[in-house]
Amino acid sequence: MFAKIIPAVRLPKSLGTYDYAVPERYRGLVRRGSWVIVPWRGRPVDGLVTELSETASVENGRIAELLGFGDSHALEEDLLSLPQKMSDRYLVSPATALKAFLPRTPKTKLLTDITEANPPEQTVRTKSNLAERLLIRYRRPDEKIAEAIRLTKSTVDSGRGAVVITPHSAEVAELVRALTFPDGPPVMEIHGGMTGPRLRINWKRLLSEPVAIVVGTRLAALAPIRSPGLFLILESDSPDLRQYDQNPRYDSREIALWRADESGAGLAYLSHAPRLEEYALAAEGRLSRLATPTSDPKTVLVNVTGNPRGHDHPLSPAIMNRTEESLRQGKKVLVYHNRLGTAGALICNGCRLVFRCGRCDIALGVGSSGLRCPRCATTTALPSACPKCGDTNLHNVGLGTKSLETALQREFPESKITAYDSDLSDEERSRAIDESDVLVGTRLILHDLAELPSRADWGCVAVTDLDGLLSFPGFRVTEDAWRTVRILKDIAASSEAPLMMQTLDPDGTKIRLLSSNERDFVATELEARRGSAYPPFGTLLTVTVRSQSQDETERQAKELVAALKEAIVPGHGTVAGPLRHRRPFRDGMWRSVIVIKTGTDIPPSVRQALTELPESHIVDRNPETIG
Structure with a gap:
């Protein structure tokens, strides 16, 4: 038996899955969604099984065997589908997308003696008993917390879990206290400030819990909750809900929407002043706008x-x-x-x-x-x-x-x-x-x-x-x-x-x-926005070129502009730049920005040109700011 596996490593955008042989002792234990450990260039790395087959796409003699497991539980379909969705949306390889959220398993924690796999859960993909999609504007912070408590409590009372996302790590502890209910499910933190071992422990705990509440920053949108009933985004207008300065520049609001669609969970965006993207979703009927506070000041x-x-x-x-x-x-x-x-x-x-x-x-x-x-x-x-x-x-x-x-x-x-x-x-x-x-x-x-x-x-x-x-x-x-x-x-x-x-x-x-x-x-x-074809009615892409030398950065940026203009079919998009980055020197690297404006669906010539970019170049789709 063979498995197609996405390794959690940074790879060029054009690369996808790799074939690995499944040892006889693991037959019946490996399945789609399994979190496994595989050899990669002489070292073990974590990976995700996307497909099983009795035949391989390459010669058997060149295929290595998987080494073991990161956990005995498989990932749910709403999370399993994300590496490919993130690859398509944010123009990175599925492996780079997976590395952004799958914890690393130390050699000493490799599972090799699993004798019985947990059977795949037959999750019922029905809509939550909450309003299906909510766009809520609040006025005071106590209204925000009260709404978060109400929505989360209603979800866990229905027997499903909740993911609550805040843009600020300093507010996670307060939310954990507010959402810890008597006799309620466990509340687990997931955020970028956690150590690798603690993140891995919380991931494994979530995979074993039938119902749980996850509280964290943008990384929580990628948490492995088994029976999601609600994805709740607080301060949904905050730019901190996007990944910064590395590929993939994912947006946790989009991740939550995808997972809610896949799992049948409820979705709620809470904000003082929602973004136009959320208002556009409401206009399309994908979000329900609740009545907003009417007591505006003079x-x-x-x-x-x-x-x-x-x-x-x-x-x-x-x-x-x-x-x-x-x-x-x-x-x-x-x-x-x-x-x-x-x-x-x-x-x-x-x-x-x-x-x-x-x-x-x-x-x-x-x-x-x-x-x-x-x-x-x-x-x-x-x-x-x-x-x-x-x-x-x-x-x-x-x-x-x-x-x-x-x-x-x-x-x-x-x-x-x-x-x-x-x-x-x-x-x-x-x-x-x-x-x-x-x-x-x-x-x-x-x-x-x-x-x-x-x-x-x-x-x-x-x-x-x-x-x-x-x-x-x-x-x-x-x-x-x-x-x-x-x-x-x-x-x-x-x-x-x-x-x-x-x-x-x-x-x-x-x-x-x-x-x-x-x-x-x-x-x-x-x-x-519609008349000018800007997001959400068009696509704006930025490519950030980085180098330790200012002259080298400018040279690479100019060459890339010329290459993009030549590669992109006329009518498929326009290229501007290179432009000065709003922070041209940061963390020891010089930066220059190139902007591409195109339609809502990125044309093939634009996608192909961006797929061939070096991994060091950062691609951002519909950014909050230019650069």
């Missing part, structure tokens, strides 16, 4: 054209008056200002030189301890003179959170003003929410206030630069800006506070769209 667009306070004070009189009133009432004020440090840039008054990052070629931000690149985090000392003309007259441009903190402290000397950004430790951020009267925060504050329990009573929530939310590149910029506004609305609504957003163009179409209701925004933006 939203005011503040025209700051000709602000009488001047360019060095970014808050308008209207917001300053509201801040003063809120503080007088004993309430807190949140100012969303997405610019770190003291200033956004440093400029020479003599020759107008802008101090830039030598790697990223963008303006260096000004902090208390020096200049800092907002992309690659490279720091340098504050210069005393211009390196080009020698002028010592240097000045800051664009207030950062630290400067705004200082300006507000002058205005309200009796109040505690805190710049809430990544310069603060976790403990300092926690204290700041409780002790500060005014918080000046970057994007970091959105998660901490919207997703974690907060005791703050807001009197006002303000945005200093609504126009700036639309200034970033990429087809998702309007969606990302709307999501930011949506979360700020929820924070304001939690205390019945107004949301005041400063803009230079209050009558602009895009600005009005950001402050519109959910239904109007989704309909307008989906139509725009």
Whole structure:
């Protein structure tokens, strides 16, 4: 007997399964889905059996025998089918896909003395007794936890297991406590922060449990739960639900959808502001949109054209008056200002030189301890003179959170003003929410206030630069800006506070769209995506070229662009680049990005060209950001 096996190793995209001989002593024990150990280039590696046959596709004399088992239980069909699905979707080999989630078995843990295999479970593939597919928008973190408890409890009470996925490993322990029910099934953690041995132990435990609850990060979407009844994704709009900086760049939201379809399990996406991809699924009838919170706060667009306070004070009189009133009432004020440090840039008054990052070629931000690149985090000392003309007259441009903190402290000397950004430790951020009267925060504050329990009573929530939310590149910029506004609305609504957003163009179409209701925004933006053939109505692929040398990276990227343009049939796709990566130097490697835009189904010539790429190149499908 012979078995076709996917080895859990990184292989070129064009390679698939390999034939191995099944020793006579393992006849009847090996079956489709078996987790086995096979020899690979002189060492044992884990693998997955996809097919059994009495004949081999190569000469018998060249076929090695499998060595043993990683576990006596076989993987369920919804997990067994994933390596090939991930290969097709993310343009990697099935072996590379399998290596992304199958734990490694040490030599000392190899199972060779199995005498009786567990019989294949005849899982009934029926829909869960839950609503089949749910898209749920919540406003407060307690609503998120309550909904997770309700859905999970209903699932396990029906005799099936649940997989609960959060984008943040720091929240796993809290979810485990919340989902541990009296006399309920075991709750197991699966996340990338676990050691290899612990991950393997939890995998084997899950394979042996008829019903279990899995809680973890994106890796939990690939957990071997035996009778799945629910896949629940929390904060489903988070980019951290995607794998980063290595192949395969899988998306746990897509993995959960595939497994729910295959197993007949329920599926729920929970978020403050769902992505347009989920809204598109709802429009197709594949998700049911539940009623969303309707108590939106009063939203005011503040025209700051000709602000009488001047360019060095970014808050308008209207917001300053509201801040003063809120503080007088004993309430807190949140100012969303997405610019770190003291200033956004440093400029020479003599020759107008802008101090830039030598790697990223963008303006260096000004902090208390020096200049800092907002992309690659490279720091340098504050210069005393211009390196080009020698002028010592240097000045800051664009207030950062630290400067705004200082300006507000002058205005309200009796109040505690805190710049809430990544310069603060976790403990300092926690204290700041409780002790500060005014918080000046970057994007970091959105998660901490919207997703974690907060005791703050807001009197006002303000945005200093609504126009700036639309200034970033990429087809998702309007969606990302709307999501930011949506979360700020929820924070304001939690205390019945107004949301005041400063803009230079209050009558602009895009600005009005950001402050519109959910239904109007989704309909307008989906139509725009459809007209431009961007995801979910088209496919955007990025190829990241990496090398330790900047010159070599640029050379390879240019050669690849030329090769792709020649290989792709006209009309099958367009190629752009090479483009500068948003973090061109990271972890000792230089990066350059190539973008390919094509139809929803990738044409054969595009797929073939990408299949022939070196394994070191990272391919991302419909990325959250370019690069």
